[in-house]
Amino acid sequence: MTKDQLLTRLSSTAAAVLTRRRALLAGAAAVGAAGTAGVLAAVTGEKPVGPALPAAGAPAHRALKSSAYRLQPLTGYGPPHATRRKTLVRHEPLLKVSGRGRTMVLTFDDGPDPRYTPHILDTLAEYDVRAMFFVCGEMAVDNQDLLARMSDEGHVVGNHTWSHPLLTRLTRSRIRSEMERTCDVIEDAYGERPEWFRAPYGAWNRAAFQLGAELGMEPLAWTVDTLDWTTPGTRRIVGTVEHGAAPGVVVLSHDAGGDRSQSVRALRDYLPQLIDSGYHITVPRRQYV
Template sequence: MLSHHQMISRRLLLSIAGVTVLSTGACGPPAGNPSDASHSGPPSDTLPSAAKPDGAPGAHPAPAASRTGSPAANTPGPPPGPAKPQPVTDPLLELDASERTIALTLDDGPHPTHTPVVLELLRSHGIRATFFLIGENAAEYPALVRAIAGEGHHIGNHTWTHPDLRHLPEPQVHDELERTSDLLQGLSGRPVTWFRAPGGDWADVTLRVCAELGMRPMGWSVDPRDWDRPGTAQITSRVLEGVRPGSIVLNHDGGGDRSQTVDALHTYLPALLADGYRFTTPQ
């Protein structure tokens, strides 16, 4: 049996222990209080940064700019997507008529006989022209393509085989244009930015593919029909009578015998220069 003194000591120890247990339980959340439920999980330092609220210890708050909807400074954005195709436009038929300028264009080359003569003539008059080249001709005479580019002339796409594009399915139209642009850019070192449909026969699919490949369509406003070989005098008179400020003149340096065209160029180029016209290449 415990003595009176031992019983008092035991009661005192139990009383002290009870206070300790109660004190420890007061540090936890009151039972049934949902507002403090977050404190029942792990400390905020152990949460993944994405789950931590802004300002919590160890959190990585988003840059202020990103919270306002603007890109954060020095924060790389998403990688750029593919270049958007140019909008489909109608063919360019004339230049700005407010200036006394005209554009000379030559189709169906390069030709081993006529193209070098035309280049020499243009060089002698200080004229820059636009050559719409056929892909299969360019593949056969790559040195002439480089010579045209080297003289500072513009090079345009005139398809690979010179077909009537109106009767071709879209994949074939795409092939005709893309193959030619790839070759011409490889030979000249410059992107091809202009396209001309053979015969000026435009179709919606042609204009769409032209835009998808980053080119613009160019037609003409003066056609002396030199491709039909009507004679040097006819070609010359048709050009001189048809030209006005802003005209785009169509001639051919390939596709057959173009000696009449070359002779006409010898006559009407100096006449137009003497009349105050300036030759340009559409940009």
């Protein structure tokens, strides 16, 4: 074989290899395009577009359209929708709480009052105890920092109406207004809407129970009334709490509505005595239906 013949054969072989390589690259590009279309179809739900028929000459590059999925949030990854919990409409308020062992609940009404509530919170914090505060909206709106502190320290805030009226003398719409306005203030300052409600003076009626349930609140009264609002003296208040102590008892005291210095001093006395006697001071848990 001459030198010219050898060069001619090598040129033909190189051309064939180059043509085969181009065909392989073109096939890979087509497969990649189809795969990309399949992925986009899986995300957007759109029907994939089939590859265009080959034309003579170099393949044309088509501009890709912006995908709709870029403008729409993905769904299915958020938390499941919680079933709305219902509150039972009661015909009388709860007087005691359930719990294991020697469990008691301390409650304070009519506040918050910047003269007395901080001292009560300080004593509760000293003994690492949680309590319930049934607040009036007209007091809470001017002392939202105290509600925020109650939230931070784990206390429960309940609804005690806006202006502490006698509910049995109000219309249904007025009762709702008293409750709703206070719920709104509590939510703004405390961070959650109240789950508990207490009628002023312990005066309940059908409308109060129904409206309270509609707003998601349970009615809670008390077992032991310290009568601290009559300012009977610190020793008398302490004696009332100690003699009434029992599992499930709810104690009523006040942190506003008058001179509550006796209530502040009494708490400092009877709280450590209750703890030393084996009582667990806590807050109740809601029961939903």
